[in-house]
Amino acid sequence: MSKPSKTAGEAPASDSLRRRHRGWRVAAWIVGPLLLVMVPVAIVGSVTPAPSALIIRSLFVKDGAARAAEMQEHVAVEPATQMFDIAYGGGVDPVETLDLFSNATEGELLPTVVWIHGGAWVSGSSANVNPYLKLLANEGYTTVGVNYGLGPEATYPAAVNQLNEALGYLNDHADELGIDSSQIVLAGDSAGAQLASQLATLITDERYANLMGIAPALEADQLSGALLNCGVYDLASMAELDGIIAWGLQTSLWAYTGTKNWSATYEGATMSSLDFVTSDFPPTYISGGNGDGLTWLQSIPMSTALQAAGVPVTELFWPAEHEPALPHEYQFHLDRPEAQEALEATIGWLGEVTS
Template sequence: MRVKMERLTLKKWIVSTLFITLLFVMVIFEEVTAPPDALASIQITGSAAFSSPPTIHEITERVTRVKNLSYNSSKNSLLDIYYPENAPASMPVILWIHGGGYIGGSKDSRQDYAMALADAGYVVANIDYALAPESLYPRPVVQANQALAYMQLHAAEYGGDMNRVFIGGDSAGAQIASQVAALISNTELAEKMAIQPAISNSQLQGAVLLCGLYNLDTVRATAFPNIDKYLAAYTGVEPFESFSKIDELSTVQHVSSNFPPVFITVGDADPFVSQSTELVDVLQSHDIPVNSVFFEGTQKNLKHEYQYDLSMEDAQETLQKTIQFLSVQGE
């Protein structure tokens, strides 16, 4: 009898162990095979939480959303357009490019922020683009230019004035946005990349750059978590510094006197502080108007992408300063 009990106990132990092992394997498999967007959210550590504007319900009632318009036939070439319902006949246009380490992120996660901008009197085109490592550089830059071409044709349908265009983005999206601004304002870069800008430099009124990277020669030294992996995935080369076209991604190398006015911000606890200050120094050396919101020395501990945590007063103030910049430059 005792032998039978021991065998039964052993059998139960084996079954339990196999069950627990199976669960563990399933969890590991889910993490390893997670889609790029999920991987980005796991790997980008130290970022602020996203929180909607306190008045998002009122904004939602005032802003019209047109979802998932195709600006190109290639993969991940959809954009959303937001515009205020009771809008003036002609409004400036903002092209917004999300971040996510080039491997993740989506326009949907930036919707509330983009709607807050639209609520201030703008037509906002919030785009998706192809993600690494499935799609490599310069695909997102090409797609952003294609999105501008789409808006050139269709912005007026929503009250947009393509003679008053802004381009903006956050994190990796800020790098892409800054490169597109350089592409539009610097013919040498456009020729080097063999890209014909969809709009002229006179149409581009400004750039809004949030928590981005702008110098690929110095970005590794920021110790931003996994930055080497993100850029290796984006360029298809490891180490990323050996990529033959790496200089094209460094906006600090392509600022000219034609670069548009810039609004730029970064949190004091963001590893990309030095990237933003480097760009500001270059912009100012070319006499480009710059509105900067920095927090160095404040000990506020504002993390990467702090501007999207709109439950915080600092993020709310930065949003209002962004809108003020847009208003002045878009007159």
């Protein structure tokens, strides 16, 4: 009986099997170590958010440093006064610090922008936004970047209490810091925008302050405005998302609130500033990129709620078809013309609310 013929270029079956076996071994070398890491993280992650939250933090740290370096290149002149790591909590907790930038002369008090950094409630620092604060300081403001406790080490409402304490410190030391305490703008990006909106609600709504059990450090008439970039204002809608980005945000919220069921508890309810908007909420500037899902799910509904309550709102949103699609926190990518437009709009709005 004759042997089966083999066409030109066709390897014997044994050669094909050997190559396939080598491929499986290569795949095992790659996938094996990943599984050794991913499987335990997945198992532990079903019980505690800490390992995943720390992974998320590491990603934010790298991104935040790169973004700050990009912004720093646009700072042509450094503000005359730069103060770092001012302890606002009496030095008990090392995270309770703030940075300040100003061109105020001796005895001069300037309208003040208090900025709360983002980082999904588990990462970030004032250093990530300091170059942007320098730009605003050069427009005639004292600007302050505040640090606060992050999850999972600190759980809700620790950050709210700390930020309220920081406002009290700024109010008490206004004269020496060049702060006009009658013209305070609360500002923030991403998770920081959520916190800024929550503080504005705390200060302007006595019922909400009672629910939180926190005595506001400022009076409502001390607030000139709220500046909200790319924030989260409705926690219930966050729980309904799926996908890798949603997983990251939901894990971060679990780490920050200390409860896996955050959307249906006190934590999620009181973090949802959209549900507590009143006409006393300060005039608001709100913006988000068209390529950021949070714009459509969070920022636009928040703007709609504010306007329905009679709050003066200045929006900067972009058409859905705008190209290039603008990502989360596009405002900090100052090499982009849209970010420059947002900066100009921000400066213009600040001039209106603090004039």
